[in-house]
Structures are given as C-alpha cells and as structure tokens.
Amino acid sequence: MSDRTTVTTWYLEQTSPADLAPADGGEEVPGLRIVRAEVPTPEYSRFLYTAVGQDVTWTDRLGWPYARWREFLDRPGVETWVAYDRGTPAGFIELDAGGADAQREAAVEISYFGLIPAFRGRRIGGLLLSYGTARAWDLADRWPGRAATQRVWVHTCSKDGPHALANYQRRGFRLFRTETAQEPKTPTPGPWPGA
Template sequence: MIVPDGYSDVPNGKIAAVVTHLEMTTPPARRDDPPGAWSLRKVDAPAPNWYRDLYRRVGEEWLWFSRARMTDTELAAIIHAPGIEICALAVDGRDEGLLELDFRQPGQCELVYFGVTAGLIGTGAARFLMNRALELAWSRDVRRVWVHTCTFDHPSAVAFYQRSGFRPFRRQIEIADDPRLDGMAPRDAAKHVPIIE
C-alpha cells in the first residue's frame, strides 16, 4: 500500500512512527572510546526475565514493545537462537545497556536492539557500546551491517547512527496498538508520544 501525500488518520488506540533503516557495507573508521568505566558482557542463553528487565529499562521511554508482548517461550526461541548474540553494557556491576546482534542471514548482521538506560544518555556510554557492536559485527564474515530506528526513539538516534558510519536507505511507517493502553508499558511512558484513546 502506498501512503498518499497529505495527512492520513491513525485510529484511536494506535501509534504511528516513521521508521528509518540504515546500513553500512564496509567497516567504518575506528572511533576512539569516550572516557568511562564501562564494559561489555556477552550473555549466553539469557533468562527471559533478565532480558525483559533490561529491555524495559532501556526501551520503555522509546516505546519498545514487540518483545514485551511475547510469551517466555516465544522470547526464548529468539534470544537463544543460533546466530543471535546478546550483550550487556555493564556499569558498576549493573547491566545498563542492551546490544542484540542477529547473524542468522548469511553475510549480514542486524543490530536488532541497541540502547542504554536513561541515566547513561549523553555520557559516552552509547558510543562505547556502538564501538563494541561494530567490532563484533565486522569480526564475522559479513558484507552488510544494518539497523532501524524510528521517530519514537531518542531524537538524536538517526544522527548518532550516521556519525557511526551508517547511511539511510529505506523509510517506512509502522502502525501498532499503543502498548500503554494494554498494560505492556506504563501510561506515563514516552511523554513525547501522546495517547489518543
């Protein structure tokens, strides 16, 4: 379906975001790590409750909801699948950032989930995490690394990915049930996205 020029109504109870897909087809120039006491920890076979907690703390403000809607069985089938790598950004012994890489498609790596908790935004932690993400992605036999972000994410997300070496190649509109209306997210999450019931 082609969305016509002009305004298009979004039904009450739904949210709509513009999704930007970005990619790189060669490893970018290495960027120095910012100063900070962060480390990256690979998490083999993460427990669904651990994953959900970190996913919520990183993504709730940006309306990450797809994994929150899954049962433990559905979630485990993805995060335990061969070709999926999950890492946590650790700070003072606490997991405060999420990195999920998907190598299941030959020659490609998708940064499925990438982000840090609210208290780390603007500290350089995301730059540290991206440096590790790109090292891990390009350490495999890949020809393409890609990610997508949307207008619900941090306003600087697209610029951050572009500074990291990604270039935009596709734009879509995503419409979904508002997760704040069915209890998947708190009602006060994502104040930058109004609830319309």
C-alpha cells in the same frame, strides 16, 4: 484527538568494517565494561528490553511468552552485549545473524540497542554502539561455519530516543530506506508493564 500517530522508520547500513567510525576516538568511560551475555536467558533479556524501552515505546516483545524468548536467544548468530557501569547494567546491544535470510546474505541486524534512562547522556551510548557494531563485523569468528559478515544494518524510528538516528549516522551507518506509516498510539508501558 486521534488514536493514531505518524511514525517514520529509517533503515541504515554499513557494508564494510571500514565504515565504522568509533565514538570519541575510542575514549574510555571510567568504570564501563561491555560484556557478552554468553548464557542468555529470557528473564535477563526481557529485563534489558523493558528497562531500556520503558520510555521509548518498545512494545513488540512484551507479549512474547518464555518459549518465544528462549527460541530467539537459542538461534545461532544471536548475541547480547551488555554495558555495565561499575557493575550495574546500563544498556545493551542485540545482534541477530540467526535468521535464514541473514545467513544467506551474511548480514547482521542490530535488532535492539539502547540505554536505561539513568545512563543516557554520559557517552556510554556511542561507545556501546561502536563496540557492538565491531562485534557484528567479527561475529563469524565466534560462530563456526558462518560466512564473514558482509553487511550490518539497523532500523530506528521516530518513537525511539531523540538522538538514536544521529548516533547511528555518527558511527558510520548510511541511510538506505525511509518509510512513513500511521500506527496506533501505544502508551509507554514503563519498566514494569501491568504493575
């Protein structure tokens, strides 16, 4: 039995706000609200990251110390939008326009997006992705001095949920690069790594 696995990574983009194809014609999910976390905290961001990524092998930020989370969240152009189902966090989308390359290219990366497992399969994902992508396109309106967004991009991989790639494509994202690599098999940490 090999301790390595083949992982395919897909890179997708939109190059115009007109590329966005909203979910279900904008259909509502009763009790759903999507709100920006305007006072981002490492504790809440780490909670969202581990709660959503618990079964899809999100591990790259598990080792981040508090200071690294704080530094990332404090960068101008980083936003977290949270979907709440009747007051309970259901998922999030994290936008990153804070890096030097992103600012120079007027690009916004969807760095993380997903739902807590109990909320999947209820039309929330398509609505959250539609709403979050629209917020990527109008991000400059909330960050004075930033150039208007010219590109929104994301990457997903074969370790993510089985519907991730199709959801991005249904929202109007186009594939621009595919990579395949061998990676070490990583155990799924669950919502409480190390517990």
